[in-house]
Amino acid sequence: MKNPCYNTPMKNERSSSNSDTKDQPSYRSALKKAAMGMLSLLPMLLAILGLVGLFQVFVTPQMLAKLFSGDALRDTIVGTLAGAVAVGQALISYILGGELLKEGISLYAVAAFILAWVSLGIVQLPAEAEVLGLRFTIWRNLLALIFTPLTAAATVWTLRTFA
């Protein structure tokens, strides 16, 4: 025979759990909704991908590398802006950054470049503004633009001071 003192809380727990999930959509309907959401963004994603292709051909890593002059402060700003314009996998930024270091470009600039490569993106700005709002996009990119050279500077300064 079941112990009523044991069964009561179990029953309560189950009913509480049911109330947590009863309003939830089935996984199938949630999947459909998510797929529809992605599908509605398809024109925008295709536009971004089209620009990515253009940038990869017309704005080559070699062209970006030529922008650096050797002056640490100027190159840090150039590195941030070049990283923001560049598109492609982060892996490419490491390889290119390594080559820039060999050519005598400051580590400050290289750090800013590889950080901006991932955190900033000119190509995706219209999509970001459409999806997340113009004001949010402006603030987010402005903050990233300010914090990227600062993060790069803090990294290299700490490395050189304590290493």
Next chain:
Amino acid sequence: MNAAPSEAPRIRWRGRKFLAGVLLLYFFLFLADQHATEAALFKTAKVIAEITPILLIVIFFTALINRLFRPEALAKHLGQESGLRGWLIALFAGILSHGPMYAWYPMIEDLKKHGLRDGLIVTFFYARSIKIPLLPLMIAYFGLGFTVLLSLYTVIASLLQGLILDRLCGRCDEDKEQNDD
């Protein structure tokens, strides 16, 4: 906040003008330099092939979140009252996420409808600069000290930017709602 369950889903295509502009750009570039434009198209096709699995993962992940968490629970974990837990979720989600930033827009937009705060989005996006699979390569190119410090300062910068944005951008949602209207 959410559509009624009985409401039939309807696709509202977004970015059509943007796509038309890019297609027009391709057309003019094709007239100017056929070879380079074909190369760009090839690169685009290659990126589409690379990004498709990530987009599928994002769809499955978005559905899973919507299935497992009620809007109130999402708002509790990622909304205005989320506290330290919200910052940590945004930070680790950013570090662990793969693929380009724009692949995550649909999921972020969906979570935003459920109350995701703007500061956490900023933290998520900036924390994506830390790429765990690429850390060995970064160490090989720039050294262990550089990699550890850059990752550490990136975490700090991600959190600071999120906190600053929450202060600065209190009316960003209103701006977005106006855009939607």
